[in-house]
Amino acid sequence: MTTTAGDPRQDLLGVLGDVSARAFLTLAWRTTAPDYRVELVDFEEGVGSQFLDYARQEADSLAQRTLIPYDPEWLLRDHEYFLLLQAEFPPTNLFDQIADFQNLLTFKRKNLTKPRLYIVAIQAQGEVVLFGKRMAYLQVLKQKPGLFAAVWDGSTFNALSDSIATFSQRFDW
Numbered sequence: 001m002t003t004t005a006g007d008p009r010q011d012l013l014g015v016l017g018d019v020s021a022r023a024f025l026t027l028a029w030r031t032t033a034p035d036y037r038v039e040l041v042d043f044e045e046g047v048g049s050q051f052l053d054y055a056r057q058e059a060d061s062l063a064q065r066t067l068i069p070y071d072p073e074w075l076l077r078d079h080e081y082f083l084l085l086q087a088e089f090p091p092t093n094l095f096d097q098i099a100d101f102q103n104l105l106t107f108k109r110k111n112l113t114k115p116r117l118y119i120v121a122i123q124a125q126g127e128v129v130l131f132g133k134r135m136a137y138l139q140v141l142k143q144k145p146g147l148f149a150a151v152w153d154g155s156t157f158n159a160l161s162d163s164i165a166t167f168s169q170r171f172d173w
Helices: 008-017 045-063 094-099
Strands: 022-030 036-041 117-124 127-134 150-152 157-159
Touching: 008 045, 008 117, 008 127, 022 045, 022 094, 036 094, 045 117, 045 127
Parallel strands: none
Antiparallel strands: 022 036, 022 117, 117 127, 150 157
């Protein structure tokens, strides 16, 4: 996202508040450090709306925080945030791939191994905003040998036949 001379958080809120804003999900697996393999995920409109809501909530929270100089050793408090310019991004192929996210390979179910992170790309007003989250504490639920998993639909249990990925309402960056 490019920013005006003003507060970049206001630019962020403007892009996310646009009625044409759409969310896209990518999954990233670590290949050879510091590089990643990134794939675009197809999902239903309702899922995209949920990711867009999460991004808007995160942007609203960010708008209330105080900017402090970037220090990779500093543990951010709830009321603080860092701002990294593109020239300050870590050396990796991740951001180059995400810049062209709509042309990434499409994720296929047979490839479901736990990714290192996921990135939600929000596109509106000719801009792209990225929100990333490590998958370290999130889970992929699936049927495993020796275990029986069931899904409760409100009245009955049904055998779990598909893998289920969990996602957070918050983002790391």
